Amino acid sequence: MVERRVLNTGKTDNPPQASDTDAASEPLDPSAWVDRHGTVMYRYALVRVNKPEVAEELVQDALLAAWRSRDKFKGASTERTWLIGILRHKIMDHLRSRSRGVGEQVSHSDWLEEFFDEKGRWLRMPDPSTVQPEAMLEKEEFWAVFHECLDTLVPRAREAFARRVIEQEETATICKALEVTATNLWVILFRARTQMRRCLTLKWFNASDAEPTGSRSE
Amino acid sequence: MMISCKKATELICQSLDRPLSFWERLELRLHLWMCGGCSNFKKQSEALDRLLHKRFHDLTDGDIESELEQMPEEVCERLKHKLREATQDGEASS
Structure with missing residues (x-):
């Protein structure tokens, strides 16, 4: 992950707050996400890609993407549904990039x-x-x-x-x-x-x- | 003319993915009426599809962690570490 950019986007000192005030009860901490949903996400990814290291990378990418768009999470779905949704997209991107040209013959009988x-x-x-x-x-x-x-x-x-x-x-x-x-x-x-x-x-x-x-x- | 078990299982599986034609349905029904093996195959295949989907659906909103094998400790640690690293000074990036 070479994502160490220090940008000034106007929200400098304070970590951005989630949109609603009652969202304070949901601490936005990706490490907590790992504790709460890590296993489910990891197992889910492992079903779709059979390599543990790829599954780990996809979970990591998904959590980072979730972190970056955390203010889009409005609590319309549960935190887990939201995270799994992002993970699913990451998995699809991964498989799309990989499955091209896998021209294995389909024998019928x-x-x-x-x-x-x-x-x-x-x-x-x-x-x-x-x-x-x-x-x-x-x-x-x-x-x-x-x-x-x-x-x-x-x-x-x-x-x-x-x-x-x-x-x-x-x-x-x-x-x-x-x-x-x-x-x-x-x-x-x-x-x-x-x-x-x-x-x-x-x-x-x-x-x-x-x-x-x-x-x-x- | 009866279709074979081989053909029948093919139709059974395809019926899970596409609507069968009138004749296919008729042939299959006739075969299933006579063949216990294929009737079992049909029940099992349909149940397996339904239940596997349900199992995965439950993953996203059910409380089923207790059943799941925890992810390896080192994976957990690596994930946390990477996330901390990326989010600490990436706070302001979007």
Whole structure:
């Protein structure tokens, strides 16, 4: 961070006050933000980018940006919602700059052989007794397992999955951001969802219906 | 003509991202009526989508820190340090 500028913008001596008087109850101290929201922001960023050092940098950038525009925070949303909103923009900028030209081929069928026989029948039937999403999500180690599974996705699938499933972005928006056609996006998401379902199942239950029968293609 | 499980799962996933056509819906419904495996796949996929989104939505306004693994202590310290550094004399910059 080379942001050590000492400027005179007219508000020299006193730190600027938040707009309302009752805002005094919310001390505007970025270190306090780290204590109050740091973990949530860091975990959130880690879901979207799988490198801890990148997540840290994004959280830092977001907090600095928040600090610079702190007088825009009017308390219309909670402090955390506001901070996460800024973080989300930072993440999007980061991914945009990075995802360009990631021209990985989308193959439609080969990976499906892990799940289906040549006639398109399940090799192992999904069984309701082994995959119960509600139960999965209530387990304490949810976040750790979820991260492990996200890491098994190739970068573009991870990005598509996070945008579509977690952020519920429109598919058109995602197509544009990832520079893929709608048909390709459906294939990417189909594969990502199937892989995530299998991984989560394996990690939690060692369930046989989710066991991979072939090696994962990266 | 029945569609395969492979085709059915594809339609199930796509139905989460786009509206299926009339014929696709019909084919899928017919298949699901006959196939318990794909019916389970459908339930699980829909539940997973819904619940994962909810989990993340809760991050922003819920009080769920207790569930989260704290960020590493050194990350916390570095963040605070950098922020202090940047905000101390950057007070007047905007």
